[in-house]
Amino acid sequence: MLITDATLPDGRTRDVRVDGETIAEIGETLSTTPDERTVDGSGKRLTPGMIDVHVHFRQPGYAHKETWETGSKSAAAGGVTTVVDQPNTDPPTIDGETFDQKRDFAADSLVDFGINGGVTAEWLPNILLRRPLFALGEVFLADSTGNMGIDADLFADALQQATDREITVTVHAEDATRFNESARERGDADAWSAYRAAQAEIEAVRRACEVAGEHDARIHIAHTSTPEAIDIASEAGMTCEVSPHHLFLSRNDLPELGTFGRMNPPLRRENRRKKVFERVADGTVDMIATDHAPHTREEKDASIWDAPSGVPGVETALPLLLNEAREGTLGYERVRDLTAANPASVFDIPNKGRIEEGFDADLVLFDPDEVREIRGEDTHTKCDWTPFEGMDGIFPELTMVRGTVVYENRREELFAEPVGQNVRETGVR
Ligand SMILES: NC(=O)N[C@@H](CC(=O)O)C(=O)O
Numbered sequence: 001m002l003i004t005d006a007t008l009p010d011g012r013t014r015d016v017r018v019d020g021e022t023i024a025e026i027g028e029t030l031s032t033t034p035d036e037r038t039v040d041g042s043g044k045r046l047t048p049g050m051i052d053v054h055v056h057f058r059q060p061g062y063a064h065k066e067t068w069e070t071g072s073k074s075a076a077a078g079g080v081t082t083v084v085d086q087p088n089t090d091p092p093t094i095d096g097e098t099f100d101q102k103r104d105f106a107a108d109s110l111v112d113f114g115i116n117g118g119v120t121a122e123w124l125p126n127i128l129l130r131r132p133l134f135a136l137g138e139v140f141l142a143d144s145t146g147n148m149g150i151d152a153d154l155f156a157d158a159l160q161q162a163t164d165r166e167i168t169v170t171v172h173a174e175d176a177t178r179f180n181e182s183a184r185e186r187g188d189a190d191a192w193s194a195y196r197a198a199q200a201e202i203e204a205v206r207r208a209c210e211v212a213g214e215h216d217a218r219i220h221i222a223h224t225s226t227p228e229a230i231d232i233a234s235e236a237g238m239t240c241e242v243s244p245h246h247l248f249l250s251r252n253d254l255p256e257l258g259t260f261g262r263m264n265p266p267l268r269r270e271n272r273r274k275k276v277f278e279r280v281a282d283g284t285v286d287m288i289a290t291d292h293a294p295h296t297r298e299e300k301d302a303s304i305w306d307a308p309s310g311v312p313g314v315e316t317a318l319p320l321l322l323n324e325a326r327e328g329t330l331g332y333e334r335v336r337d338l339t340a341a342n343p344a345s346v347f348d349i350p351n352k353g354r355i356e357e358g359f360d361a362d363l364v365l366f367d368p369d370e371v372r373e374i375r376g377e378d379t380h381t382k383c384d385w386t387p388f389e390g391m392d393g394i395f396p397e398l399t400m401v402r403g404t405v406v407y408e409n410r411r412e413e414l415f416a417e418p419v420g421q422n423v424r425e426t427g428v429r
């Protein structure tokens with residue numbers, strides 16, 4: 001395929017030739033060869049496909065919430081070309097058998113993937129850590145969906161085992177001893193934010209970074225929701241991600257969202273959200289990862305103490321960020337770094353995350369003037385709702401995974417067959 005006259009994240013307008021699975025040539029004017037499909041990219045922009053290192057695609061165990069098919073279609077339609085699945089499925093991904101089982105489900109994926117391994121008292125590190133894992137994690141320092149919270153000793157042990165094998169550990173950092181029990185008496189949606197207090201995250205991140213330092217380990221903090229936690233991680237030389245809901249939503253939105261705004265860690269006050277945004281814009285935050293955590297409308301429609309935690313996001317993250325780029329609050333290069341270049345370098349995924357010759361042809365073509373209102377019913381996840389309802393997004397016209405067009409939206413929406421591969425399995429190409 002030849003994409004002509006598309007604007008790259010750095011502002012250059014170029015022709016981009018894809019041959020097989022890779023970007024073959026980038027030039028000012030490339031001539032077409034016979035039998036090659038040409039796509040007119042004039043007035044449009046290209047960005048590398050998003051690498052979302054934090055999704056919950058729910059198989060095995062919770063196929064009514066999401067499957068690899070629906071989750072990866074949602075990813076493709078949102079410009080995400082690599083996803084990393086988390087271990088809190090049923091059974092949890094904690095040994096060889098459960099890893100292999102999840103690997104089989106992932107064969108339905110339209111996009112490339114990684115599979116994380118989890119830590120519980122029953123995990124089998126010697127077997128699990130020899131599988132082609134993406135990373136260890138998310139390791140739950142407090143209970144979240146799946147109740148996989150572990151104690152300090154097990155965390156230290158897991159950190160050591162992973163570090164011995166040069167495997168990065170991603171951490172869900174909240175300290176349940178610092179939850180605010182008095183909020184338990186309340187019944188409004190904001191009670192969840194009052195309960196799982198900011199300080200519970202801040203102190204858990206501080207402690208996790210200390211323990212990592214003691215073990216010479218490198219950890220990655222999942223879904224940081226406070227500027228304090230981001231600063232602690234960054235000053236400790238660790239990496240962190242921010243999820244779109246903590247970037248674009250705050251406790252001010254809870255009267256409208258109700259229990260659909262419940263997630264872990266929870267939404268924070270508007271002044272903290274603004275400071276999180278600043279750290280995303282200035283590069284202190286390494287990457288955006290969605291923590292796509294689908295639950296059905298029926299499940300979410302419960303009391304604030306009974307509703308499950310988590311919101312969908314894999315389809316709307318890049319569109320929301322591209323809209324920020326259009327508005328000038330984030331540059332297109334920053335968006336590329338946050339969504340593609342940084343996750344690829346932090347998690348060592350060679351050949352992805354940049355539009356350069358020889359790199360995987362994981363590409364998203366979009367029209368920067370085509371702004372669309374986000375609607376839950378338009379998304380492709382099993383979740384037919386979104387916490388970003390009514391916000392502006394810029395959606396892909398075409399999403400390519402290693403040279404295959406997996407999603408195209410021209411007159412109608414078209415999806416390809418599953419072509420996803422495990423990014424940690426080499427030699428499969
Ligand atoms: N973030 C959430 O609120 N929920 C996640 C689990 C998690 O990432 O903690 C889920 O799997 O539902």
Ligand SMILES: [Zn+2]
Nearest residue numbers: 138144172222
């Ligand atoms: Zn988590």
Ligand SMILES: [Zn+2]
Nearest residue numbers: 054086138291
């Ligand atoms: Zn998660």
